[in-house]
Amino acid sequence: MTSTHQITAGFLPLLDSALLVAAKEKGFAAEQEIDLTLVRERSWATIRDRLAVSHFDVAHILAPMPIACNLGLTAPAPRMIVPLALGLGGNAVTVSAGLWNEMAECGALPDLDARSSGLALRQVIDRRKGERLRFGVVHPYSGHNYELRYWLAASGIDPDRDVEIGILPPPDMADALTAGIIDGYCAGEPWNTLGVLHNRAHLATVKAAIWKSSPEKVLGVNSRWADGHPEALAALLQALYTASLWCADTGNHEELAHLLAKPAYVDRPAESLLPALAGLLHIGGGETLSIKDFFVPNAKAATFPWKSHALWFYTQMVRWGHIRHTTERQQIANDTYRPDIYRSALKSLGIAMPAASSKVEGALRLETPVGSSGALTLGPDGFFDGGLFDPDDVDGYIAIQSQS
Template identity: 30%
Template sequence: MSLSRRHAVTATAGLLAAAKSLSGAGVHAQGSTTPEVRKAIFGFIALTDAAPLIIAKEKGFFTKHGMPDVEVNRQASWGATRDNLVLGGGRGGIDGAHLLTPMAYLIHMGRVTQNSQPVPMAILARLNTNGQAISVAEKHKPLGARLDASPLRRVVNSESKFAMTFRGGTHDLWIRYWLAAGGIDPERDVSTIVVPPPQMVANMRVGTMDAFCVGDPWNAQLINQRLGYSALITGELWHNHPEKCLGMRGEFVQQNPRAAEALTAAVIEAARWCDIPANKQEMCEILARRAWFNVPVTDIIGRMRGEVDYGDGRTVTNPDITMKFWRDHASYPFRSHDLWFLTENQRWGILPENLETAPLIAQVNREDIWRAAAARAGVTNAETPSGTSRGRETFFDGKVFDPENPAAYLASLSIKKLSAA
């Protein structure tokens, strides 16, 4: 049996198991709302979009919803996060995580796990929209690359290093989109490499990289250390784009549906708290602590307030294009957004072009749990989206993604790498 065929068989078996394990709330749907367990173990990466998870712990929202023993543990990289999710909380790993949204699907399908073994996953909420940046080395500042990456074409080659945090993850997709829109093929014209978020600035300092895409505080820290500038913040690339998610092992959700709902309610309350302007200073002081990020508050607070210093003479104050945790339905896991992530992974050959996306999204995306959790957290109907799609999305270069016709979106992109495997 060929490798691709064997992978397809393994993945299919895993998806069938996932469909069973992630279907509905099961026998626990009736009766008590008391969580089945008091504890869950989450992982986080030192990025500001982990704030709802950290604040839910620090401000007692997990305890409020009957989960007083929740742990939120730092992870060294997204690869370590994946490995600990595969292990699971009962075997020394984690039950859930602050997670790059596409990772939930890649783990679920066994695309990034050892021996291609699928590990059923569930997306319970989005943790944020906007809030990432693409930063460029100081040596390239005179070229003036901003939203338009094309000025870099004069100096880059196949050895030029453009860093992101996980193959197929959000940062990978943002930097690829930006490069391709500027006529730079990320597969042929440059080298894309994986670097954990906390190591981005250190790698730029030693001169080994040309640019990187990551969340904060690392872009602001790069500028504060005069090592580079932000060409753009990703809210300019795609306004109100989805980013991280609250991902959990499907097994935990299936066995503990009331606990999954309680955990999601706590994170929803934390997201609302994080988006209150009066709470920004306290939030950033919490995140900056040694237990969490161990960075100066000044590396966090500006962009959390919507104040962006690009490091090239440009400054802007616009909270609408910077990180959101609750505003404009930032917490809701729109299925149309999951479809875009899958489509972009098809674009770059990470997922096969003929992938059946609808049943996959139905297995992983648990917007039903989000809605039950939102009601539990006291969210009004006015704050809850009426449907599971946000509709057509327009990008900075004029490209349009219509979730009703993703094939047309793919066809409109001149730079891509498709795969049938």
């Protein structure tokens, strides 16, 4: 039988490509009459470029990158929309054994607490008296870069003066650490686990500790394709949401790990993927630690494309000198994330959805039922330093950050 929709999606070999992989391998895409072709790439720049020239219709992509493309910060720059997120969390900050030992001497504990580990890193930098540590991130316009910078700055470390931050593909991070090219990196799984297991690395903190319930990868869609194929896009969103439910079921984690481990996908042993799926991570020194909400595929509106997430990323682009703030640019960032398309596509599934398109990030200190049915629970979503981001006061937030 011929499928109604032909869709080509790009992805990188990371745990958070899980929704796309499950949609294809478990038949959720086929149920929506989609012939879904997945193409593995090595770098986010290639993903962006192939979206721009319509080699890909959609892609597993860094949450800030579609905003950067629409703002003209990167070329070639496809006009993009984000109608769905691919989960929450999934990152960690990993450091060399040597750096971790120094941090431990300065009070860092193996509990991945962002505040104590950041303060310990601050002391290590002071001890080194001008010798700058080097950190790797996967792309300038990545959650990794902005969260690493947020963590450093809130710990009293200037990300542009006290350390160096460079760009490396995720598969190269652990080897660069072993070779002494970098002292640490912020990346998605399985590259932190592999660094610990094979490169004597140690986790310093995790995304879920820096900013709870925060976005990581999203579905980036070439807007020309979206405009011309609304039915195909809606069908894909339904397939991916169904996949998110399957991925969230703990009873499916072993099968999911084996699917992701295939050569066409992450191409790493399933046992290196299971820890992050279960939230029981190898942190270094032979120890493991249970991390609540390390990677969330479905709960807490994990697939919802919050406009407040888009605007927070925009404020970080402004904060770190990637772009100058204007009302027009803020509007472009706001309009990149499309909860209206999400709601329209998934309405027939009868799922609980947020009534609002934005929220004050960091306001929910506890898990909180929302909506009249109480069927949807959000939070906690706090920043580790207690900060709040009100998407209705972007000017005020930018002003406060410029002083810190």
